[in-house]
Amino acid sequence: MKFLIRIFLLTLVSGNIYAQNADSLVFTKAKWSKSSVAKKTKVYTYQFSDSSLFNANQYISFVEVKKHKKAPGFFIGYDKKELITTSAFAKKHKAIAAVNGTFFDIKNGGSVDFVKVNDTIINQNRQEKNNKRALHQQAAVVINDYLLAIKKWDGTDKWENNLSDKNIMLSGPLLLLDNQKEKLDSVTFNKLRHPRTAIGVKPNGSVLLLTVDGRQGNSAGMSLFELAKIMQWLGCTSAINLDGGGSTTLWAKDYGDNGVVNHPSDNKKWDHEGERKVANVIFIKGKP
Numbered sequence: 460m461k462f463l464i465r466i467f468l469l470t471l472v473s474g475n476i477y478a479q480n481a482d483s484l485v486f487t488k489a490k491w492s493k494s495s496v497a498k499k500t501k502v503y504t505y506q507f508s509d510s511s512l513f514n515a516n517q518y519i520s521f522v523e524v525k526k527h528k529k530a531p532g533f534f535i536g537y538d539k540k541e542l543i544t545t546s547a548f549a550k551k552h553k554a555i556a557a558v559n560g561t562f563f564d565i566k567n568g569g570s571v572d573f574v575k576v577n578d579t580i581i582n583q584n585r586q587e588k589n590n591k592r593a594l595h596q597q598a599a600v601v602i603n604d605y606l607l608a609i610k611k612w613d614g615t616d617k618w619e620n621n622l623s624d625k626n627i628m629l630s631g632p633l634l635l636l637d638n639q640k641e642k643l644d645s646v647t648f649n650k651l652r653h654p655r656t657a658i659g660v661k662p663n664g665s666v667l668l669l670t671v672d673g674r675q676g677n678s679a680g681m682s683l684f685e686l687a688k689i690m691q692w693l694g695c696t697s698a699i700n701l702d703g704g705g706s707t708t709l710w711a712k713d714y715g716d717n718g719v720v721n722h723p724s725d726n727k728k729w730d731h732e733g734e735r736k737v738a739n740v741i742f743i744k745g746k747p
């Protein structure tokens with residue numbers, strides 16, 4: 460009996476390893492469509508069809524910004540109360556590209572996570588009913604001198620307020636840090652497939668602003684476990700999840716008909732028109 464159990468476990472483990480290797484191979488063989496939108500900045504898109512990635516169709520798009528003195532800089536766009544589409548935020552700030560930011564109050568506006576811009580605190584964390592720090596308040600995107608990095612909560616109550624970074628946006632969960640996968644809780648939000656938005660940083664300082672479409676036949680969306688894998692396969696050593704679902708939007712200047720690169724899901728159509736209004740964005744533009 461013990462022998463049969465061992466055989467079963469070995470078969471199960473081998474099957475999982477094979478599936479992971481197969482997904483990794485499919486991903487690395489993808490021939491991405493790409494176009495330049497600024498110096499050292501490109502848009503990449505790819506449609507994984509025939510249920511070829513994680514046994515599902517997937518549409519992935521991202522902007523990669525190389526670390527270079529001629530590359531655009533990173534900024535946070537926000538509004539304290541009014542909700543605005545990612546594309547409208549981008550146009551307002553004369554951006555080159557933008558993704559939706561962190562989590563927000565969909566009824567009353569404003570971020571529910573800590574945001575600081577140019578050393579001014581815009582929003583403090585809103586605590587959950589159990590007074591615990593939310594999963595999306597345990598990591599941060601920080602920007603100093605137009606360069607972006609990712610940091611992890613140190614466990615203290617006033618961590619974000621004590622950070623010296625000039626621009627801070629809390630979000631999460633954290634997916635990768637210093638080339639190590641973060642342990643993700645097995646909560647529904649992490650396990651189920653949804654449209655996702657993420658930011659990743661490569662060892663050479665290049666930054667990815669990435670979206671995965673979801674809730675569509677052409678793209679199922681991903682769990683955070685799957686999202687962490689693709690960020691790693693793209694070469695990121697640190698990565699953070701941002702607000703997703705209907706908020707997930709990637710915009711690039713002069714891209715397509717309206718600049719929206721992905722297929723936002725709020726209108727339940729496979730087009731580029733279904734943006735949800737959000738409270739904040741991460742965007743890039745030429746350095747002053």
